Amino acid sequence: MPYARISLLKGKSPEYLKMLSQSLHEALVGSFEVPANDRFQVIHQHEPEELIFDSSYLGGPRSQDYVLIAITAGRPRDTRTKALFYRSLVERLNIAPGLRPEDVMVVITTTAEDEWSFGGGRSN
DSSP: OOEEEEEEESOOOHHHHHHHHHHHHHHHHHHSOOOTTOOOEEEEEEOGGGSOOOSSTTTOOOOTTOEEEEEEESSOOOHHHHHHHHHHHHHHHHHTTOOOGGGEEEEEEEOOGGGOOOBTTBOO
């Protein structure tokens, strides 16, 4: 039950955003043990002064196509699963929408099951 927040600079087309979303979802399903119908994403587009990042820190060089993906997951995954996910994600994003792997940053946070309510005021 991951929830993904995708942050990038303004100016990308709706088709680009759709490919970004789809590639992320495919990587989550394919290598992060997520059911196909478990898709919750928010895309935030920012003005240049609202998305601040170092172009060379740990993994650059980053371009203005930089994307930060913050994933909140309901249960922890082991290191191997996360490594497979990271590789799958950058490979898919490189194909569609054409992002360079150096422009993709991912942060995963895990939470307990009772910290989620998918509706109706019920804890899951």
